[in-house]
Amino acid sequence: MSSSSRLYYAPVCRAVQHSIRPLSQTDTLPSTPQDGENSSTAAAAGDAEPKPTRRRRPTRFADVLNAGPSFDDFLRQGATKDDVVTPDQLRKKEIVRLPTWLKTDIPMGTNYSKIKEDLRGLNLHTVCEEARCPNIGECWGGSDKTQATATVMLMGDTCTRGCRFCSVKTNRNPPPLDPHEPENTAAAIAQWGLGYVVLTTVDRDDLADGGARHFAETVIKIKQKAPHILVEALTGDFQGDLDMVEIMATSGLDVYAHNVETVEELTPYVRDRRATFRQSLAVLEKAKQSKEGLITKSSIMLGLGETDEQLEATLVELRKVGVDVVTFGQYMRPTKRHMKVVEYITPEAFEKWRVRALELGFLYCASGPLVRSSYKAGEAFIENVLRKRQKPADAAAILEDVSPTIDSRV
DSSP states (O other): OOHHHHHHHHHHHHHHHHHOOOOOTTOOOOOOOOTTOOHHHHHHHHHHSOOOOOOOOOOHHHHHHHHSOOHHHHHTTTOOGGGOOOHHHHHSOOOOOOOGGGOOOOOOOHHHHHHHHHHHHHTOEEHHHHTTOTTHHHHHOOSSGGGOEEEEEESOSEESOOOTTOOSEEOSSOOOOOTTHHHHHHHHHHHHTOSEEEEEEOOOTTSTTTTHHHHHHHHHHHHHHOTTSEEEEEOOOGGGOHHHHHHHHTSSOSEEEOOOBSOTTTHHHHSOTTOOHHHHHHHHHHHHHHSTTOEEEEEEEESSSOOHHHHHHHHHHHHHTTOOEEEEEEOOOOSTTSOOOOOOOOHHHHHHHHHHHHHTTOSEEEESTTOOTTTTHHHHHHHHTHHHHOOTTHHHHHHHHHHHHHHHHO
16 A cells, blocks of 8 residues: 555544444444455355445543433432423423512502692602502592692602612713702692692712702792691701701701611612611711701611511611601512512511510501501601691791701701
């Protein structure tokens, strides 16, 4: 065989060798000439049957590979028969349904429709709609407007923070404030004839005062136009500026609310990093010190993974800074982009925490799966706290005391 023939033959042999599978026990070896047989005899035999292909020895790697585990064995290593997931099971998404106690009726009614129509006409925003509150029908749809509660959101509908539980829009540079908003808001609320109103805002860290003066001006104008209306202000932390907290606390409002939202251990994971548990406690403490007899309030969401010990410690901390009212509600995931619900708390557990809060000295506690910070606020405070404390002409006296102070700061 010439050198050129050998060069051609070698790669052909290697290709054939790779194509040959290992022999099994049922395979038979091809016949070869025995001793004493000549080539002509072998050739004659070959005329009767096709000459078999010469068997070549398989590689050691192929032997080991074929004797080892298959890909299916690798996937199912350590799993029992019951643990194996079939393709049909993979196609089906697990649907976690809400407990029955978290289902509410579709909001409707004459009063509900009237308030919604007024809001659109005056270009006002409510946290009831922005936060997708499940109680909007109950709070807005009472038979009498004086028993209805609306939560108006000031300073636009875009927040500068991004808490992981909140569905309000976020932007570092939201639109500027509307200078006519305090007057328009006061006129709308007086027109509605509500008995109780909750004012809240998005966080406006882009403003030097966090919007405190704008907020305080709105409260003043409401009290001027409708002194009988009880006003609750649910404020942010003003980035820890306690002077702004004092401006709000002395603006003539009836309830100063600021939510800690969750226990201290979960705060960094639930709220925006600019909001801390201790900073919120400082806000509530300063509000209490700024005006004698002012009712302070905070709210906690359950179902985020908190423990009983952490909740107990949170209630103790709130009482240390003089908080009068606390509410407990179930965290509900607004969209798939937000934090998942760790646990759905039972109504029995909510009742347990309501009783515990009262034992610790809170004046009032609203606790239930559908309770929110401003849930039935009018009923709670009118019947349980504020009306019992008020004296004749109280609202006018408050306005006279605080207006000069606020006007000098606005």
